[in-house]
Amino acid sequence: MTNFQMTKDESITNDEGRPSSFRRRSRVIERIAFWSFRLATYAIILATSYIFLDITVKGARTVFTTTPPFINVPFLTEKPETLYVFDYQGKQKSLGDREFRAFQAQHPNEDFHPSTVAYSAGGIWPCIVGTALLVVGSMVLALLIGISSAIYLSEYSRDSRSIRIIRIAILNLAGVPSIVFGLFGFGLFVIFFHWNVSLLAGWFTLGLMVLPAIITASEEALRAVPQGLREGSLALGATKWQTIRKNVLPYALPGILTASILGIARVAGETAPIMFTAAYALRDEMPWQVQRWTDFFFQGVMALPYHIYVVSSKIPQNEFTEHVQYGAAFVFLVLVMLIALTSVVLRERSRNRLSW
Amino acid sequence: MELAASAPMVELDEHRRHRIRRLTEQGIRYFFGGNAVVAIVVLALITIFLFREGFGFFGENLRSLRLYRTSGLEYVDIIRTQSEKHASLTRSLNRIRLKEFSAQLERRRNNEQAQAELAPLDQFATSFSDAGEELNGLVSDLNDDAMGLKEALASRDEVVAERDRLTRAGDASAAAKIAIPVVDSSATVTRLRASAATFRLTSSTLAAKLSGLLNSSPGLTSPAAQKLFQSWKKQVRDYVATLPTAYQELNIWDPARPVPWYRGISAFLFGRDWITASFWQDWYGIRPLLVGSILVSAVALLFAIPFGVAAAIYVSEIARPSEKRLIKPYIEFISAIPSVVLGFFGIAVVGEVIRRLSQSHWLSWISFFPISERLNVFTAGVLLALMAIPTIFTLSEDALRNVPRGFKEASYALGANRLQTIARVLVPASLSGIISAILLGFGRVIGETMVVLLCAGNRIEIPDFSEGLGAFFQPVHTMTGIIAQEMGEVVRGSIHYHALFMVGLVLFMITLAINYAAQKIVQRYRMSIG
Numbered sequence: 001m002t003n004f005q006m007t008k009d010e011s012i013t014n015d016e017g018r019p020s021s022f023r024r025r026s027r028v029i030e031r032i033a034f035w036s037f038r039l040a041t042y043a044i045i046l047a048t049s050y051i052f053l054d055i056t057v058k059g060a061r062t063v064f065t066t067t068p069p070f071i072n073v074p075f076l077t078e079k080p081e082t083l084y085v086f087d088y089q090g091k092q093k094s095l096g097d098r099e100f101r102a103f104q105a106q107h108p109n110e111d112f113h114p115s116t117v118a119y120s121a122g123g124i125w126p127c128i129v130g131t132a133l134l135v136v137g138s139m140v141l142a143l144l145i146g147i148s149s150a151i152y153l154s155e156y157s158r159d160s161r162s163i164r165i166i167r168i169a170i171l172n173l174a175g176v177p178s179i180v181f182g183l184f185g186f187g188l189f190v191i192f193f194h195w196n197v198s199l200l201a202g203w204f205t206l207g208l209m210v211l212p213a214i215i216t217a218s219e220e221a222l223r224a225v226p227q228g229l230r231e232g233s234l235a236l237g238a239t240k241w242q243t244i245r246k247n248v249l250p251y252a253l254p255g256i257l258t259a260s261i262l263g264i265a266r267v268a269g270e271t272a273p274i275m276f277t278a279a280y281a282l283r284d285e286m287p288w289q290v291q292r293w294t295d296f297f298f299q300g301v302m303a304l305p306y307h308i309y310v311v312s313s314k315i316p317q318n319e320f321t322e323h324v325q326y327g328a329a330f331v332f333l334v335l336v337m338l339i340a341l342t343s344v345v346l347r348e349r350s351r352n353r354l355s356w
Numbered sequence: 357m358e359l360a361a362s363a364p365m366v367e368l369d370e371h372r373r374h375r376i377r378r379l380t381e382q383g384i385r386y387f388f389g390g391n392a393v394v395a396i397v398v399l400a401l402i403t404i405f406l407f408r409e410g411f412g413f414f415g416e417n418l419r420s421l422r423l424y425r426t427s428g429l430e431y432v433d434i435i436r437t438q439s440e441k442h443a444s445l446t447r448s449l450n451r452i453r454l455k456e457f458s459a460q461l462e463r464r465r466n467n468e469q470a471q472a473e474l475a476p477l478d479q480f481a482t483s484f485s486d487a488g489e490e491l492n493g494l495v496s497d498l499n500d501d502a503m504g505l506k507e508a509l510a511s512r513d514e515v516v517a518e519r520d521r522l523t524r525a526g527d528a529s530a531a532a533k534i535a536i537p538v539v540d541s542s543a544t545v546t547r548l549r550a551s552a553a554t555f556r557l558t559s560s561t562l563a564a565k566l567s568g569l570l571n572s573s574p575g576l577t578s579p580a581a582q583k584l585f586q587s588w589k590k591q592v593r594d595y596v597a598t599l600p601t602a603y604q605e606l607n608i609w610d611p612a613r614p615v616p617w618y619r620g621i622s623a624f625l626f627g628r629d630w631i632t633a634s635f636w637q638d639w640y641g642i643r644p645l646l647v648g649s650i651l652v653s654a655v656a657l658l659f660a661i662p663f664g665v666a667a668a669i670y671v672s673e674i675a676r677p678s679e680k681r682l683i684k685p686y687i688e689f690i691s692a693i694p695s696v697v698l699g700f701f702g703i704a705v706v707g708e709v710i711r712r713l714s715q716s717h718w719l720s721w722i723s724f725f726p727i728s729e730r731l732n733v734f735t736a737g738v739l740l741a742l743m744a745i746p747t748i749f750t751l752s753e754d755a756l757r758n759v760p761r762g763f764k765e766a767s768y769a770l771g772a773n774r775l776q777t778i779a780r781v782l783v784p785a786s787l788s789g790i791i792s793a794i795l796l797g798f799g800r801v802i803g804e805t806m807v808v809l810l811c812a813g814n815r816i817e818i819p820d821f822s823e824g825l826g827a828f829f830q831p832v833h834t835m836t837g838i839i840a841q842e843m844g845e846v847v848r849g850s851i852h853y854h855a856l857f858m859v860g861l862v863l864f865m866i867t868l869a870i871n872y873a874a875q876k877i878v879q880r881y882r883m884s885i886g
Contacts, residue, residue: 030775034674040666041675041683044745048690051701051742148391156385157392168875169396175796175871176402176864177803179836183860186843187405208398215395239377241384262692269694272805272836276843305696305806312700313810322704329700333693340692344685 052333059330062323074123075327080282080307081122083320086114094320096121117320119282119311124328126286130301131335133287134202134278135268141207142267143260146214150256153215154222155244174212179272181209186276197300199287202278209273210263217263221255222248261343269336271305279306281314304332406864410857417640418620420851423513424637426541426611427506428548432498433637434605435555439495441595442488442562445588449481452576452584459578476574487565490558498551503636505544512539545611552606559599566596624858630816630833632842632852640855642862644818648733648832649802651819652812655737655828656744656801661794663741664748668790671749672756673778684753691746699810702739707731707811710738714829724826729813733828736812740804744797751796755789756782792874799870803863805836812837835863 065072081097095103099121100114149166157163185205195201225248233243271279280300290296308328315321424430453474460470515536522531570589576582627641667687671680707730713719715726759782767777783790813831816838821827833841839856846853 026773026775030773033775034670037666037670037674040663041670044663044667044690044742045683045686047742048686048693051693051698054705055697055701145391145394148388149394152385152388152392156388166392166396169399171875172868172871173395173399175799175803175867176399177805177836177867179803179805179839180402180406180860180864180867183409183839183843183857184402184405187409187857188401191409191848192405208394211395211398239381241381265692269692269696271694271696272840275840305694308696308700309806309810312696312703317704325700325704329697333697336692336694336697337689340689344689348681348685 052337055326055329055333058322058326059333062327063330072327076123076128076331077125078123079126079284080119080124080302080324083117083120084112084114085117085320086112088112094121117318118315119307120315120321120324124304124307124324124331126283126302127304127307127328128331128335129287130279131268131304131332133199133301134206134274134303135264137199137203138206138210138267139260139264141203142210142214142263145207146211146260147218147256150215150218150222151244151249154219155240155248170212170215174216176209177272178209178270181205182273182275182277185273190277195298197276197278197280198298199278199301200297202274202301205273205277206267206270209270210267213263213266214260217259218252218256221252221259224255225251258343258346261339261346265336265340265343268339269305271303271309274303274306275309279303281306281310304328304335308332402864406857406861410854410861413640413851413854413858414620414624416620416851416854417624418615418617419513420638421619421623422615423506423509425613425615427509428502428541428545428611429506429637431548431606431609431611432495432502434602434609435491435498435551436495438559438599438602439488439491442491443485445592445595446481446485446488448584448588448591449484452581452588453477453481455584456576456578456581459581463577473577477576480569480572480574484566484569487562487569491555491562494551494554494558498548499636501544501547505539505541508537508539509541512537541611552603555606556603559603563596563599566592624855628818630838632855638852640851640858642835642859644816645833645835645838645859646862647818648812649808649834649836651733651828651832652736652740652808652834653798653801655734656740657794657798659738659741660744660748660797660801664745664793664797665752665790667745668749668752668756669778669783672753673774673782687746687749690742691750693742695743695804695806696810698739698742699807702735702807702811703731706739707735710735724823724829727829729829729831731811731813732831733812733819736808737828739807739811740801743804743807744801747800748793748797751793752786752790755786755793758789759785788877788880792877795870795874795877799867799874802870803836803867805840808834809837809840814841835859839863 062075063072064070083094083096084100085092085094087093104112153163153166157166182205185201185208189195189201189204190197193201229247229251230243233247234240238246278300280302283300283302287296287299287301290299308325311321311325311328317325456477457470457474460473461467515534519531519534519536522528522534570592573585573589576585624640624642626643627639628643629639629641630644631637631639667683671683671687675683710732711727711730714722719725763781763785764777767781772780812834814833814837815831816833817830819827819830819832839860842852843856846856
């Protein structure tokens with residue numbers, strides 16, 4: 001024992017009790033390496049924080065105002081309009097579509113020669129509504145199918161060949177690019193089923209896209225429920241379904257929903273799958289302005305991510321368009337981030353709390 | 357008496373209830389099982405529908421290529437290629453002039469002096485570009501002939517297809533009524549052929565003119581421009597030397613030579629051009645898109661791998677627990693940033709920053725700086741790295757955490773320090789997990805649409821690799837981007853439409869292959885760790 005102590009001391013220190021040069025060098029190298037790892041990590045965090053900050057600062061100018069009620073209500077509650085820019089009495093004026101017509105009606109004898117900028121006036125209300133509709137519908141669909149198949153995989157299946165194939169299919173489905181889902185939705189729902197560009201087609205496309213994530217998350221939550229709960233219930237004579245309904249699902253449900261919120265963020269954030277299945281660049285009616293109730297399912301909607309794509313690529317970048325671009329991006333980012341944040345916080349909390 | 361009668365009744369009832377219950381249980385089981393199969397069904401449907409919509413493409417492409425040959429478009433293109441080569445030489449001459457001009461300005465000449473200095477070069481350039489005029493004229497003369505023949509042949513093919521359709525439908529009398537127009541291609545072909553002699557004459561005068569010009573070329577002052585001018589002269593000499601070969605090609609060209617069946621496929625997989633909605637001839641070659649996708653992914657991975665893996669090592673091995681609790685959710689949180697917002701940020705901020713940076717003085721030693729386009733491979737790649745980092749980080753961190761504790765303890769017991777343990781034990785032990793994380797990150801990047809659509813510049817061209825790394829600062833178009841951009845405007849059922857589905861199919865196959873490789877590697881890793 002003493003002998004061991006001796007050798008250890010010898011290897012670390014020389015006579016003066018200072019680290020040997022070899023030790024010192026390797027410690028310096030370790031330091032440098034650790035610092036570079038640390039720097040890389042913080043570089044990622046800084047870069048993302050800068051993105052958040054930039055969009056927040058510039059977007060807040062559109063969404064918030066300095067006068068009460070401090071929120072730019074028209075931007076959040078109106079439809080997108082074309083902006084008219086013209087000179088009037090030596091001053092440059094920019095008005096939205098309706099305002100410009102009213103203005104023209106007041107000055108019937110003048111010709112303003114306005115230049116127009118598409119989408120740059122008004123607000124983004126229809127886009128918010130459309131995104132909400134898409135998210136709700138597709139999540140209902142994905143949760144129904146996803147939880148059911150997770151129940152089958154975790155409660156009923158035994159490790160057989162067919163189950164392995166199902167698992168491989170789920171894994172591979174998770175890796176399919178979103179644009180391929182868009183093509184698939186276009187080919188199957190829009191063309192083959194003749195649903196045209198519609199909410200229904202968007203629901204199915206988005207729902208099937210998040211399905212693998214929902215299945216994986218739900219299965220994990222189901223498996224976290226201790227086996228004893230099932231065995232106790234079965235021993236009392238309950239059937240399999242009774243056991244699942246009364247003793248497994250209630251305990252797994254919080255976990256399932258928490259993990260599924262991240263799926264909501266993904267559904268809300270995707271643009272490519274809805275580009276040719278559900279989204280319109282501009283539509284005058286709101287989704288509830290339909291003649292028959294069945295038409296509701298077969299109408300295309302405006303969606304926030306698609307709107308951002310349109311305003312950032314189809315119209316020029318200048319002082320008149322910037323506020324709508326940043327405003328839309330900001331609102332969208334806040335919505336998606338809030339959803340994601342809820343999921344992350346809930347998961348962190350459940351990680352600490354749930355221990356069987 | 358009553359009791360005795362009711363006992364079997366109860367038993368029967370019980371029996372029946374039991375049966376119903378068992379059936380319900382069975383039904384529920386099958387319901388869940390059916391839902392579990394949805395994943396397979398969807399995967400199969402994706403494959404089927406991509407094939408269904410894309411399948412007609414190869415046949416149509418082959419027909420289009422055959423028409424290209426029989427109508428003589430191919431013949432005209434042989435001459436056109438020569439004329440275009442000349443035009444591109446003129447363009448590079450202009451670039452040299454620009455370089456010389458800026459060199460003059462740098463030597464504190466004012467604008468007029470510099471222009472005066474350049475007068476001989478300008479004259480040289482003008483006579484160079486004028487020399488090609490006759491060739492251009494020849495091409496535009498032939499254009500109409502070939503185009504007319506192509507249209508006639510195409511409309512005849514349509515009539516034939518219509519008759520075949522009627523015949524198949526059993527309506528023989530209606531089919532017989534359709535008269536197939538006679539297209540006399542031989543007249544046009546003869547006319548085209550006759551131009552070979554003209555081409556020979558034109559090209560030899562062109563060659564003579566160019567050689568004459570080369571001998572009396574003006575001198576330049578800037579060394580950089582001189583160097584470019586030298587290599588340009590060599591290119592001109594090469595060009596002059598290839599003119600007779602073009603004449604040979606014209607002579608052996610034969611409209612009746614069959615186009616082999618595999619050309620429909622190989623022209624798609626290896627074609628260098630993606631040209632659609634052209635008045636002349638559409639080309640559907642996936643190569644520029646594939647190269648674009650790969651270049652963008654390469655840049656993205658170049659950034660994402662070191663940063664993602666370093667962050668994973670830092671969080672799992674080095675960071676304090678309190679740090680870890682913050683960093684881990686934050687990086688996972690990044691994956692929720694919508695790609696369209698990142699793309700918008702790229703257009704609004706990153707592109708401009710990169711261009712400004714490339715114009716800065718202290719980076720002027722890099723040969724391809726300043727860059728001309730703010731939206732290019734690099735811009736898109738940097739932003740995509742941000743999308744790949746969460747994937748690579750999360751999975752690598754998992755792999756590192758799953759290395760058995762004993763490995764680490766054994767390493768410490770042998771006297772290794774933390775860095776040595778990380779580098780020699782932990783990373784090698786989790787290497788397959790990290791590699792599969794990188795592969796999945798690659799799959800994420802190559803399938804990403806909005807960032808590349810907004811930030812990659814959308815120019816359908818294979819970047820010019822002669823500039824070396826400069827290729828990474830040129831705009832490209834990608835497979836995902838082209839689908840997103842053109843799918844909305846394309847005529848349903850046209851060859852272009854089918855081609856886009858084919859591109860989707862290729863993309864689908866690539867991601868499946870990447871996924872498969874990642875899974876295989878992980879499986880192996882599980883076995884080796886035990």
